[in-house]
Amino acid sequence: MAAKTILMLVGDYAEDYETMVPFQTLLAIGHVVHAVCPGKVAGDRVATAIHDFEGDQTYSEKRGHNFTLNASFETVSADSYDALVIPGGRAPEYLRLNPAVLALVREFDAAGKPIAAVCHGAQLLAAAGVLKGRRVSAYPACRPEVELAGGEYADIAIDDAVTEGNLITAPAWPAHPAWMSRFIAALGTRIEL
Numbered sequence: 001m002a003a004k005t006i007l008m009l010v011g012d013y014a015e016d017y018e019t020m021v022p023f024q025t026l027l028a029i030g031h032v033v034h035a036v037c038p039g040k041v042a043g044d045r046v047a048t049a050i051h052d053f054e055g056d057q058t059y060s061e062k063r064g065h066n067f068t069l070n071a072s073f074e075t076v077s078a079d080s081y082d083a084l085v086i087p088g089g090r091a092p093e094y095l096r097l098n099p100a101v102l103a104l105v106r107e108f109d110a111a112g113k114p115i116a117a118v119c120h121g122a123q124l125l126a127a128a129g130v131l132k133g134r135r136v137s138a139y140p141a142c143r144p145e146v147e148l149a150g151g152e153y154a155d156i157a158i159d160d161a162v163t164e165g166n167l168i169t170a171p172a173w174p175a176h177p178a179w180m181s182r183f184i185a186a187l188g189t190r191i192e193l
Helices: 016-028 091-095 099-110 119-128 140-148 173-186
Strands: 005-009 032-036 045-052 060-068 083-086 115-118 162-164 167-170
Touching: 005 016, 005 099, 016 032, 016 045, 016 060, 016 083, 016 115, 016 173, 083 099, 083 119, 083 173, 091 119, 099 115, 099 119, 115 119, 115 173, 119 140, 119 167, 167 173
Parallel strands: 005 032, 005 083, 083 115, 115 167
Antiparallel strands: 045 060, 162 167
């Protein structure tokens, strides 16, 4: 299997599990993952937040780990990557205000490259205008944004995922096994035991 080069868009208070688990999973199976954040360079860190489901009306939020970036946003180009990963958490909320981030998401989508977005990652997809007529999942509180962007919200179990063309989406980190499995398949990765 040829290793793929994958871009991960993160920012301060990206969800901890939705950042660390995909990053480490993709590295463990032999892919190259570049984690970037606008306004930061390789070696800088982003703070993460842990979103948990503890029986309240919405998730709780706790401070997570520091996550070290290994590439610089200003030097990335969609042409240099095979796929894109967008973790959830608070980061997509403000990253979607950055025109360069939105342009990058559109470039990946226009090229038909796999895009894996989880939880609030759908906020970036909606703001980039790539959801029209497509069925995607997200954290339930993002449903209005998905629908206002012309997408069909997939109301699925919290541990499930949806593939629609090049988009692989899931509602939250409990879906990692399903979400990563679908993304790995979209990359053409074969794992033999």
